[in-house]
Amino acid sequence: MRLIIMTELSWYRLDPLDVLLFRDSRPFQPGEGSWAKSLFPPLPITVFQALRSLCDPYTQNLEFLGPFLIDAKNQVWVDTPKDLVCIGNKSNEEADINDRADLSKVKGFARTQPAATDDPAWKDVRHPLPGKLRPIVEPTLRENEQTQGRPAPLMRLDALVLYLQGKLDQLNAKEHFHDLPWSTQVLPHIKMQTTSRTVEEEAGYFTEVANRLHPGWGFVAGISVANREGVVRIGGEGHQAQVHALKKHLFADLERFQGTGQETLAYVLTPGLAPVVADAPVYGLYPHDWQEHLIGVVGDRPLLAGGLSTFTRRNGQLQLGYSAQRAYVRPGTIYRFAQPPSPQPQQLLGGVAPKARTTFEKLHYGQLLWGTA
Structure with missing residues (x-):
């Protein structure tokens, strides 16, 4: 990588x-x-x-x-991490965790978490595939707090730095997030x-x-x-x-988040490819060779995109045609690990032929940033 x-x-x-x-x-x-x-x-x-x-x-x-x-101010905006939720004071009105948060009620942020292994509410829920993957649950909050929904879909780049450092208490709902422009x-x-x-x-x-x-x-x-x-x-x-x-x-500022081998959280910066089986172009939310390391994944529907390629017909003539669509992992997807794979990957990029892989690597598809959970 x-x-x-x-x-x-x-x-x-x-x-x-x-x-x-x-x-x-x-x-x-x-x-x-x-x-x-x-x-x-x-x-x-x-x-x-x-x-x-x-x-x-x-x-x-x-x-x-x-x-x-x-x-207009040359401020860069990236996808908001998918595990981030807004928190506010507890009230009689419960907010759906998947709805957009009312900014007037937001006083802080938290991450959704992989369910605890000793939580009796989830003891009978297991992922069908081998590994340690757990359900994602709401964060544990103080008695007077409750979740208020999700932040806006875009996060300012300097706020992403704070997120990767684990400094969620320094995020500002009005300044650091933005609707789709x-x-x-x-x-x-x-x-x-x-x-x-x-x-x-x-x-x-x-x-x-x-x-x-x-x-x-x-x-x-x-x-x-x-x-x-x-x-x-x-x-x-x-x-x-x-x-x-x-x-x-x-x-x-992002160079320092390319991994030291100790981080247990990975953020997808650019669209990536996660093959769900070995030696086949079948893609999903996380790669099959991470199953033994992952404890949680928070993502969204894949980006489906194909392309145009030249094919050689039986008569030897070249013809332009559609290539198969790939299901890309969306930016903002979050992976949580017990221990990161070794060597620590820099890109989420698998199931690609060697020649095409070189292109994907140089264009930095599936660029990962590693941070503190």
């Missing part, structure tokens, strides 16, 4: 010039009609290709990390027949479901090429973004 030195990357801000649409490269499904949905925010490969297009001559073997969201925009397209005033029978009606970032918001990413600026095409639908170089290394 690869260590990444954040200060060796050059960091760039990408400001969209219009709406953005990142197709997941799969055919339309029955019942969906001709709706082209967007995978947003984009996967690392999409933004990497956009930044690499500024390289002249064409450059290979580049390192890349991103993309992440950045606001984009809106959905539906764009219908109608193609008319050239000989009449009627819609074409095939591909005559087509709808894009695009995303528009709110004013002042953009993407930030690092790549091992310096001094590049300009307008790039981002994604396969022809949309563009303005690229600006950033002088400040915004991610330098």
